[in-house]
Amino acid sequence: MTVESPTEKAITPSVGLLGWYSVCASQLLKQNELYHLSMYNEPLVIYRDKENKPRCIKDSCPHRSASFRGGESKNGEIICPYHGARYTTSCNQDGFDRITCNHIVDSDYDNFAKYLHLRQYPCVEQGDYIYIYYTGEAKTSPNDFKINSELEPSLPETYGFDLADSKFEEVFIDFKCDWSRIIENHLDILHIFWLHGNTLPGNDVNRETIKSFNQTINKDQYHLRSVYNEKGNKKEEFISQIFIPPGRVIIFKGSPEQARYVQVLDHIPLAHNRARIIVRHYRKFLKNKFLCKLLLFKQRQQQVFYKIFSEDYLVLQTQTFNEQMGYMHQGQNKLLAEDKMIKHFWDWHQQSIEKESPWTIHPTSAHTNTIHQDMLMVYPPANPQLSHDVQRIIDRKVAVRLFSIVIIILAFIFAPNLVQQIKSGNDSIPMVETQE
Ligand code: FES
Ligand SMILES: [Fe+2]
Known part of the structure; x- marks a missing residue:
């Protein structure tokens, strides 16, 4: 059975492609370290200031436009590798929350360097994630942003999952393929049975158990939510998925209140055909810290994820290629009933692209210097080095x-x-015997 178009009235989520993105797990952002990423082709750096607050800056020194790659972060200061300019939040002479140059070799600091400010995006830490409010135009003070949508809590506990009863592991991984393809992949329930059927543990999700589902979709301003029930079993939720624009997908195996398997997937559009995913995987079994360490649970979990992503990667690359070469357009795809979520996602994505055109703000071209893009990639599954390292x-x-x-x-x-x-x-x- 194919689906022409969603029957629900078009109230797609009003949050678009520009807005709050979860870009880094808190534990990865360490004091005195720089964390590089990019958003829609724009190179950025995240670091912790002297109050341990996360800061997201454009990766370009205002003196002579060098990247901070190879620079340092020391006690909340960020230091440019080119001429040693030091920037800190302590110099707030002429504005709030600016990151100002407080030292550069210059004979006339007061008339020059104190006016050097880094350009930044609003950046906050919530629920062990670092979020940035991405608009495509970095400013010298986060207070200069007009924030159109609040950062709504959107973690498993928001939907009724019992956090106290669980532990989580995190993995992040980079792909060289279109950003939206990966979200589609995570909204595609049937491929989990087929493509990953031999990799996933558990008896009820594999090639032998693939089946058709009844599906209910709910939409509001912030969410797109789908619940899949096995046919003839309306009460029990088999899987539920929530898409929280712009980049988060949560998958519950079962209802949120009873799920034993939960994934939070954050999708970050690094650059044209480059995307990062942070996967947070919750579990309710084996919560004892000592046992987890003894059984190397974290590493074993990573291995499963690397395998799953390697399985996805070939498909995602070929889909991206076929689409971009014009061999196949979304409109020509023949979607199944179970693919309804994908159609809703396409509608939301298309509307947002038309309204905001995020990829045209920092466009790439044949002459784009790919230095940032090439240095960014952490682990394209095509390069299994990380997987080998974990195995070692x-x-x-x-x-x-x-x-x-x-x-x-x-x-x-x-x-x-x-x-x-x-x-x-x-x-x-x-x-x-001792003699006296
Ligand atoms: S370019 Fe950064 S200090 Fe000169
Ligand atoms: Fe997948």
Whole structure:
């Protein structure tokens, strides 16, 4: 069965492509480190200021436009690698919340350097994520932004998931393909059974169990939500997905209140055909920290994700290619009933592109210097280095654990004999009588 168009009235979410993006997991943004990314082709840097607050700046020094790549962040100051200009939030002479140059080799600091301000985007930390409010035009003070949509809480607990009863792991990964293709992938329920069927643990999601679902879709200003029920079982939610524009998707296996498997996927449009995803995976089993470490749960989880993303990657690249070469247009795709969410996403995406044209703000061309794009990529699945590194860590740690167990067993076997021998050795040592 194919779907021509959603039957619901077109109240797509009003939040568009410009707005609040979750761009980094809090734990990745360390004091005294620079975190590079880009948004819609524009290179950016995130770091922590001296109050530990996250700051997002355009990656361009106002002195002579050098990137901060190779520069430093020290005690909340950011230092340009080219001529050593130091920028800090402490110099607020002529404005609030500016990041101002407080040192550069110049004989006339007061008339020149103190007017050097970094351009930035509003940046906040919430729920262990760093969010930026991206508009395409960085300004010298976050107070100069007109913020059109508040940062609404949108984590699993917002929808009824019991956070106290769970733990999460995070992975992030970069793709060389169109940003929106990855969101589509995460809204495509059937491919989970087929493409990832042999990789996912669990008995009810694999190639043998692929089936058609009943689906209910709800839309409002902030969400696009879909609940899938098995046919004939209206009460139990099999999977529910929530798309929170512009870049977040939450997938609950089961209803949010009872889900044992939850993923939060944040999609970041780094550049033309380059996208980053942060995956936060919640689980309710094996919560003991010590056991998790002992069983290397984090690394094993990473391996599963790298495998899943490698499976997706080939498809995403070929879809991107076919679309961009004009071999296939969205309108020609024959969607299934289960693909309704994808159609809703397309409608929202198309409307937002027409309204905001984010890709035209910092356009790329054949002559674009790709230095930022090339240095940004952390782990395109085409390069399995990270996966190998994680496997090496697992092998090494497993070997250490086995070795320790063998040592302990040997100690149990030989220690009593050894003690006995020492004792009997002591007995056989002749006593030397001291003479007065
Ligand atoms: S370009 Fe940054 S200090 Fe000169
Ligand atoms: Fe996938």
